[in-house]
Amino acid sequence: MSCQRVALRLRARAASAATPAGRHFVFTPQTSPLRAVAFLAHRRPAWQPASRAALQMRLHASSATATEPAAAPLSKADVVDVLKERGLLDACTNEDELRKACAEGSLSVYCGFDPTADSLHLGNLLGIVVLAWFQRCGHTPVALLGGATGRVGDPSGKSAERPVLDDDTINANTAGIKAILERVLANGAADADTDVPPAVVMNNLDWFGSMGFLEFLREVGKYARVGTMMAKDSVKTRLDSEQGMSFTEFSYQLLQGYDFCHLFKEHDVRVQVGGSDQWGNITAGTDLIRRLADKEGAWGVTFPLLLKADGRKFGKSEDGAVWLSPERLSPYKFYQYMLQSTDADVVRFMRMLTFVPLAEIEAIEASMSADGYVPNTAQKRLAEEVTRFVHGKEGLTQALKATEGLKPGADTVLDAATLEALAGDIPTAELARDEVVGKTVVDVMAATGLQKSKGEAKRMIKGGGARLNNVKVEDEEATIGEDDVIEGRVLLLAAGKKNKLLVRVV
Ligand SMILES: Nc1ncnc2c1ncn2[C@@H]1O[C@H](COP(=O)(O)OP(=O)(O)OP(=O)(O)O)[C@@H](O)[C@H]1O
Ligand SMILES: N[C@@H](Cc1ccc(O)cc1)C(=O)O
Secondary structure, X not given: OOXXXXXXXXXXXXXXXXXXXXXXXXXXXXXXXXXXXXXHHHHOOOOOHHHHHHHHHXXXXXXXOOXXXXXXXXXXXXXXXXXXXXXXXXXXXXXXXXXXXXXXXXOEEEXXXXXXXXXXXXXXXXXXXXXXXXXXXXXEEEEEEOOOHHHOOOOOOOOOOOOOOOHHHHXXXXXXXXXXXXXXXXXXXXXXXXXXXXXXXXXXXXXXXXXXXXXXXXXXXXXXXXXXXXXXXXXXXXXXXXXXXXXXXXXXXXXXXXXXXXXXXXHOEEEEEEEXXXXXXXXXXXXXXXXXXXXXXXXXXXXOOOEOOOOOEOOOOOOOOOEOOOOOOOHHHHHHHHHOOOHHHHHHHHHHHOOOOHHHHHHHHHHHOOOOOOOOHHHHHHHHHHHHHHHHXXXXXXXXXXXXXXXXXXXXXXXXXXXXXXXXXXXXXXXOHHHOOOOEHHHHHHXXXXXXXXXXXXXXXXXXXXXXXXXXXXXXXXXXXXXXXXXXXXXXXXXXXXXXEEEEEO
């Protein structure tokens, strides 16, 4: 949409808006888009479908002074609209029924995560975001660890059998993703405007671990139809392949189906969400609930896969997976990744991965093509929001400090914790204390390889490009004192604007 059209839409939307206090603003066609934008963003602290619909209706009405009720917080009934508006709804087993059930009361909603790696990645974040939206609307999110299903391997979306992981790996992976789910869901709840129902984390090994094969065949397998199982996309595509499919992976849909059935019966979980490739497994669950528990009232919802600009999905097999664990990808690197989103992606990512109100996102989008837009403003907002969700306030602070301190030519002095967190993100060397303290900057630059020789290091200082802890080194004979080793542990050297080296003093 052109800037002009966005601006007109925003003006039209704002034309009849009321402040929370009930006073009315009348915006004219001359009102600047940024004023309209600022007003809308200020007025609507959370996304509100009811008022949005009212605004849309007024877009087509002639009166520019009609009033609108004061902003209301999100309610249980809103969640389906929220997901749709944000591009997070791909399919639903029965949307009308689900809407009705959401409006009638608080539902428990689950999403499963198999421990195929010790960390989740950016693509998996979508499942957490969807759970968090249900939570913000007043429903209870349940994150299910696939301690059992991870031992079998989901064939969905895979062109070949998954490797069988050993028990130790699966247990370590389960612990890794459990920590991430707990942390990210807690960050999301802490950031919500209102109190939200607490998240629950479960592990399907708790019910499958003690179930024998005969029991499974008798209690679960008896209710599944082979024809239906064969018709799932995950099976059809693999049966056509040369390698075929193992019975183990063929059975996967029944395990996931039984999870839903178990959670439905034992914990009154009514909704399962998952990526679009999970449709077959999710409907295996709703089918099983109908047959085994003889009950209706369970719904499946899928969200589209998060894709890169070139159409490839964010996953873990590709080079450079965007991991959510700080051990695999530091908050600084994670922040940098989001910061480098292209203008073509940034608005889509903001809609799908953040909780920024849609009116504000539209305002940001409009501002991007307006005069005076400071490049990367939208990317900064995206990076801040997603980093705070994934790594918490402390992680974001760390990422911002590191970004500031590592900017080419920065003069901010960083603390030891921030610097140490960067080990692995920037070149790092380790030297004994007596190889650093009392030595010249030239010596240390050469000893660490930051400069090829002492002569080169001297020339760098002469040219004004050498920095110790972001402070310019003026003197070729300058020595490193005890005080230069930050908190006795670390220092930062730079040769030129971009060539930085972290020295750990041991
Ligand atoms: N980019 C994505 N967007 C949304 N959901 C995703 C994305 N990637 C994975 N998921 C969800 O996470 C589930 C588990 O991911 P899975 O382990 O199958 O693949 P992956 O992590 O994407 O790794 P790979 O790169 O090996 O395919 C998927 O079935 C899907 O529902
Ligand atoms: N099959 C899902 C994980 C999952 C496991 C168990 C479930 O009950 C639900 C989902 C995936 O591969 O991501």
